[in-house]
Amino acid sequence: MPTKQIVWFKRDLRTQDSAPLASALTQGPTLALYIIEPELWQQVTASQRHWQLVRHGLDQLIRELALLGAELCIKIGAAEQVFSELRHSLGIFHLHAHEETGDAWSYDRDKRISTWCNAHGVAFHEQRNFGVFRGLRERDGWARRWRQHMSAPIDELPEQRQWLTSKSTAQWQSWQPCLSGNAIEIDANLIPQQRLNQFLEQNGERYHLEMSSPNTAPAACSRLSTLLATGRLSMRQVVQQTWATQAQIKSHAPERRGTWPKALAAFQSRLHWHCHFIQKFESEPEIEFHNMARSCDGLREHDFDQQRFDAWCKGETGFPFVDACMRYLNHTGWINFRMRAMLVSFASYDLWLHWRQPAIHLARLFADYEPGIHYSQVQMQSGTTGINTLRIYNPIKQSMDQDPDGVFIRKWVPELAGLLGPMIHTPWQATELEQLAAGCVIGRHYPEPIVDHAEASRWARSRFATVRASTAGKTDRQKIVTKHGSRKGMQKQ
Numbered sequence: 001m002p003t004k005q006i007v008w009f010k011r012d013l014r015t016q017d018s019a020p021l022a023s024a025l026t027q028g029p030t031l032a033l034y035i036i037e038p039e040l041w042q043q044v045t046a047s048q049r050h051w052q053l054v055r056h057g058l059d060q061l062i063r064e065l066a067l068l069g070a071e072l073c074i075k076i077g078a079a080e081q082v083f084s085e086l087r088h089s090l091g092i093f094h095l096h097a098h099e100e101t102g103d104a105w106s107y108d109r110d111k112r113i114s115t116w117c118n119a120h121g122v123a124f125h126e127q128r129n130f131g132v133f134r135g136l137r138e139r140d141g142w143a144r145r146w147r148q149h150m151s152a153p154i155d156e157l158p159e160q161r162q163w164l165t166s167k168s169t170a171q172w173q174s175w176q177p178c179l180s181g182n183a184i185e186i187d188a189n190l191i192p193q194q195r196l197n198q199f200l201e202q203n204g205e206r207y208h209l210e211m212s213s214p215n216t217a218p219a220a221c222s223r224l225s226t227l228l229a230t231g232r233l234s235m236r237q238v239v240q241q242t243w244a245t246q247a248q249i250k251s252h253a254p255e256r257r258g259t260w261p262k263a264l265a266a267f268q269s270r271l272h273w274h275c276h277f278i279q280k281f282e283s284e285p286e287i288e289f290h291n292m293a294r295s296c297d298g299l300r301e302h303d304f305d306q307q308r309f310d311a312w313c314k315g316e317t318g319f320p321f322v323d324a325c326m327r328y329l330n331h332t333g334w335i336n337f338r339m340r341a342m343l344v345s346f347a348s349y350d351l352w353l354h355w356r357q358p359a360i361h362l363a364r365l366f367a368d369y370e371p372g373i374h375y376s377q378v379q380m381q382s383g384t385t386g387i388n389t390l391r392i393y394n395p396i397k398q399s400m401d402q403d404p405d406g407v408f409i410r411k412w413v414p415e416l417a418g419l420l421g422p423m424i425h426t427p428w429q430a431t432e433l434e435q436l437a438a439g440c441v442i443g444r445h446y447p448e449p450i451v452d453h454a455e456a457s458r459w460a461r462s463r464f465a466t467v468r469a470s471t472a473g474k475t476d477r478q479k480i481v482t483k484h485g486s487r488k489g490m491q492k493q
């Protein structure tokens, strides 16, 4: 009698290129399992939009499995409790899952499950999901290993498949976590593979040219991040299809290639960065809580100004472009890279807020919240990685560069819509008469700028210069480059 197998789906809601599913099915009759863990939904970063996406992903997974002749078993409870019950009802089984580079809660949960498996005679097989390597101490050789992982064949399911069933918890369909935040619009008909094809065959040609402005980025970027974060699409599939498209374009005569070669090269780098950033978090999960460069400890921790933070969260800082970006993000659950970086830069340098509370707020708003990218990026954009050049975004320059006509601002900060021409970028410079004519008096209908950008950034720069020049700053730098640094030049968008 072959041993029973359980595939535990977590943030990998797909049947294609699923190593756990493929290997379970080759070993014996398999139960496809998802556990709704109430404790996960009580974490500070959880939000309504994340639940919406998981719920939608589960519906899609149920459909995919049905086409393969299987049922998804959905249980509610703590993972140990669910596995104990299954051990009781099914007898001995092998457990299969993807490795997850999650936050501290999910990391501890996985360690507890591993201990439970050892104690109960259950073999637990965890397989790599992304190009991220567990137990890696240093970065040398990482790029080669990434390429090897991405070049490996897609995991195909065996022809012969035997499935197990177990009753789902009766009320799973109506279960709702109690979560903050507004719902977002999601495309219920979205098919991950189609989104990828559409980007690689149609929308992507101007990717590198239009990714930076919030006016053009929504159509020019791939918008694959949510599919990757919920695991509905495999990163290896995306990378292999991108390589194949690059080869195909290369075979065309130069005049037929258009701007595709540059667009796809830029896109390919981002796919690499995805795993590069998650690897930092995998190698040092403490960066969810601590500065990566410990020489930065104490720089901002004791100065947290709640009022400034609240104004930033609400999109009421008095800087129109910053506020428009925050309100847009709140409404849609997505914004492009440059604007994410600007929001963190503004919180970190202009408002001098320690990155942890802004990181949590953004994690709740990002539909594509991926802890590994998120904490690594937030720390990089707030200067606490110790190795990256300080990038202090000037919110007025960004506004003029990325939204020269103020179209985006007028849409998302409608109280400013009546201001004419370039005044939209700096409404506090409009005369009293101009403000009255626009129906927007600064200080009454829209706030005064919360800080003086030039002064705040000068002060922030000098604080960081002192830390970086210190002995502790220099020692940090060496250690961090060895552990996390890219072996190639990184990153500008």
Ligand SMILES: Cc1cc2nc3c(=O)[nH]c(=O)nc-3n(C[C@H](O)[C@H](O)[C@H](O)COP(=O)(O)OP(=O)(O)OC[C@H]3O[C@@H](n4cnc5c(N)ncnc54)[C@H](O)[C@@H]3O)c2cc1C
Binding pocket: 211, 221, 222, 223, 224, 225, 226, 228, 229, 270, 271, 273, 274, 275, 277, 335, 336, 337, 338, 340, 341, 344, 366, 368, 369, 370, 371, 373, 374, 377, 378, 381
């Ligand atoms: C402060 C901050 C926080 C971020 N938090 C997240 C997060 O929680 N989840 C997340 O997926 N991305 C995060 N990013 C990275 C990036 O902004 C998003 O991946 C991207 O905007 C998603 O849109 P897209 O899928 O259209 O990306 P595209 O530009 O089409 O890129 C394709 C894929 O490459 C990866 N990628 C792109 N840019 C980056 C980058 N700079 N670093 C790492 N990977 C990248 C993503 O997986 C993305 O889906 C963050 C960036 C910043 C500055």
